Amino acid sequence: MNPVKVGLLGLGTVGGGTVNVLTRNAQEIARRAGRGIIVTHALARGLNKPRICDTRGMILTTRPEEVVNDVEIAIVVELIGGDSLAFELVMQAIANGKHVVTANKALIAKHGNEIFAAAQKQGVMVAFEAAVAGGIPIIKAIREGLAGNKIEWLAGIINGTGNFILTEMRDKGRDFADVLKEAQQLGYAEADPTFDVEGIDAAHKLTILAAIAFGIPLQFDKVYTEGISGITGTDVSYAEQLGYRIKHLGIARHTDTGVELRVHPTLIPERRLIANVDGVMNAVLVHADAVGPTLYYGAGAGADPTASAVVADLVDVVRALTSDPENRVPHLAFQPDALANFPILPMEQVETGYYLRMHAADRPGVLAEVTRILGDQGISIEAMLQKEPPTEAMGATIIMLTQRVVEKNMNRAIEQIQQLDAILSEVIRIRMEYLD
Numbered sequence: 302m303n304p305v306k307v308g309l310l311g312l313g314t315v316g317g318g319t320v321n322v323l324t325r326n327a328q329e330i331a332r333r334a335g336r337g338i339i340v341t342h343a344l345a346r347g348l349n350k351p352r353i354c355d356t357r358g359m360i361l362t363t364r365p366e367e368v369v370n371d372v373e374i375a376i377v378v379e380l381i382g383g384d385s386l387a388f389e390l391v392m393q394a395i396a397n398g399k400h401v402v403t404a405n406k407a408l409i410a411k412h413g414n415e416i417f418a419a420a421q422k423q424g425v426m427v428a429f430e431a432a433v434a435g436g437i438p439i440i441k442a443i444r445e446g447l448a449g450n451k452i453e454w455l456a457g458i459i460n461g462t463g464n465f466i467l468t469e470m471r472d473k474g475r476d477f478a479d480v481l482k483e484a485q486q487l488g489y490a491e492a493d494p495t496f497d498v499e500g501i502d503a504a505h506k507l508t509i510l511a512a513i514a515f516g517i518p519l520q521f522d523k524v525y526t527e528g529i530s531g532i533t534g535t536d537v538s539y540a541e542q543l544g545y546r547i548k549h550l551g552i553a554r555h556t557d558t559g560v561e562l563r564v565h566p567t568l569i570p571e572r573r574l575i576a577n578v579d580g581v582m583n584a585v586l587v588h589a590d591a592v593g594p595t596l597y598y599g600a601g602a603g604a605d606p607t608a609s610a611v612v613a614d615l616v617d618v619v620r621a622l623t624s625d626p627e628n629r630v631p632h633l634a635f636q637p638d639a640l641a642n643f644p645i646l647p648m649e650q651v652e653t654g655y656y657l658r659m660h661a662a663d664r665p666g667v668l669a670e671v672t673r674i675l676g677d678q679g680i681s682i683e684a685m686l687q688k689e690p691p692t693e694a695m696g697a698t699i700i701m702l703t704q705r706v707v708e709k710n711m712n713r714a715i716e717q718i719q720q721l722d723a724i725l726s727e728v729i730r731i732r733m734e735y736l737d
C-alpha cells in the first residue's frame with residue numbers, strides 16, 4: 302500500500318523531533334500502522350535556518366496554503382503554536398477533508414469545541430495527544446483506558462518548564478531567571494514563556510484533561526490560574542521542614558456541587574510519588590471510582606518525547622483512515638451530544654488546606670489573636686512553626702498549616718489577620734493538598 306502523505310505546519314522543536322522519530326523508526330511505525338508515513342511538505346518561517354532534522358526529500362515552504370490545500374496530503378500536523386494562524390490553518394485543513402494532528406494545547410483549549418464540531422461534520426479526525434504532558438499518553442489513558450470509570454479527580458504536574466525551574470531552585474539554589482533561560486535553550490518553554498511561569502500553559506492542559514475526564518465542554522476561561530513566579534526559596538525551605546514539597550499542580554475535581562478547575566502552587570506531602578517528580582518530568586494522578594488511583598509519569602516537554610505522542614497520533618489516524626467516522630473514539634471521550642453542563646465552581650467555593658506564613662511582632666498575645674481569627678472562620682490549625690526574629694523590626698516568622706476549609710473563609714481570615722497591628726508583613730498563602 303502507498304505510504305500516507307503528511308504535511309507539517311512548523312519545523313521547530315516538535316516538528317523537527319517528529320521528522321526524526323518518523324525517520325528513525327520508519328519500519329516499526331509502518332508495521333504498526335499498516336502503511337508507511339512520509340512527510341512530503343513542511344512549513345516554516347525561515348527556509349535557510351539550521352534544523353534539528355534532515356529535510357531532504359520534503360518540500361520546505363513559507364506558504365501555508367501549499368500544505369493545507371495540497372490534494373495529496375491526507376494528514377496535516379500543526380506544530381506552529383499560537384491560536385490565530387494555527388486555528389485558521391487547522392480549520393482550512395478540516396474544510397479540505399484532511400485529518401489533523403496537533404500538539405497545540407492553546408488551540409485546543411480555546412477553540413477545541415469549534416474545531417471538533419467542524420471535524421465531526423467533515424468526518425475527519427483531530428488528534429492531540431501531545432498537547433498534554435508531552436510524551437505521556439495521558440489522553441489515551443483517560444479517554445480509552447479509563448472509559449469504564451467515573452473519574453472523581455485528577456491532579457497533575459503538567460508544565461515541564463515550571464517543574465524544571467522549581468526543581469533547580471530547590472536542589473541547586475539557582476536563580477529563577479537563569480533556569481528559565483536554560484529551559485528556553487532546551488526547547489521546553491512556550492514561545493511566550495510567561496505562559497509557562499504564570500500557569501496559562503498548565504490551564505490550557507487542565508481544560509483538556511477535565512473535558513475528557515468529566516465529559517464537559519472545553520472551558521479555558523473558567524480555570525483559576527496562579528503561576529510560580531511568586532514562589533520563594535524561603536517557602537520551599539519551610540515547606541520541606543514540615544514534610545512537604547511545593548509543586549505547581551493542575552487540579553480538576555468533580556464534586557456534588559460542580560467542577561473545580563484550578564492551577565496553582567500546592568504543598569503536597571513529600572511521601573507522595575508525585576511530590577518526587579522532578580525536572581522536566583510530568584505526572585498526572587487520576588482518581589477513578591473503579592480502578593482507584595493511577596499515576597502516569599514521563600517527560601513533559603522536549604523534541605523526542607513530544608514527537609513520540611505526535612507520531613502515536615499519526616499511527617492512530619492512519620489505522621482509522623478507512624473506519625466509519627461514527628465508530629471512532631469521540632474527540633472528548635464522551636459522545637458530542639452527551640457532554641454535560643456541570644457548573645464550574647468559583648475559587649471561593651473550593652475547599653483546600655493552606656500553608657500560611659507571616660511576620661509578627663514578638664510580644665505576648667499575638668498568636669492568640671491570629672488563632673482566634675482562624676477559629677472564628679472555622680479553620681483548624683494542623684501544624685505550626687515559629688522562628689525567632691533575626692532583628693526585632695522584622696518580627697518572628699510564623700508558619701501554619703491548616704486543615705481543609707472553603708477559600709471564602711480563608712480569604713476573610715487573611716483579611717482580618719492582615720489588619721492586626723502586630724502583623725508586620727503580607728500574609729503569604731499557598732494551598733495544600735493531601736492527594737490521598
Ligand code: NDP
Nearest residue numbers: 311312313314315345346347380381382404405602603607
Ligand atoms: P518552535 O518555536 O520550536 O517551532 C515553531 C515552528 O513553527 C517553527 O518551525 C517556525 O518556523 C514555525 N512557524 C511559527 N510561526 C510561523 C508562521 N507564521 N509561518 C510559518 N511558520 C511558522 O515551537 P515548538 O516546536 O516548541 O512548539 C510547537 C507546538 O508544540 C506549540 O503549540 C507548543 O505549545 C507545542 N508543544 C511544545 C512542546 C515542546 O517541548 N517544545 C511540548 C508539547 C507541545 P521557523 O523555524 O522558521 O521559525
Ligand code: HSE
Nearest residue numbers: 460461462489490491
Ligand atoms: N512549554 C511546555 C512545558 C511544553 O514546558 O510543559 C510542553 O507542553
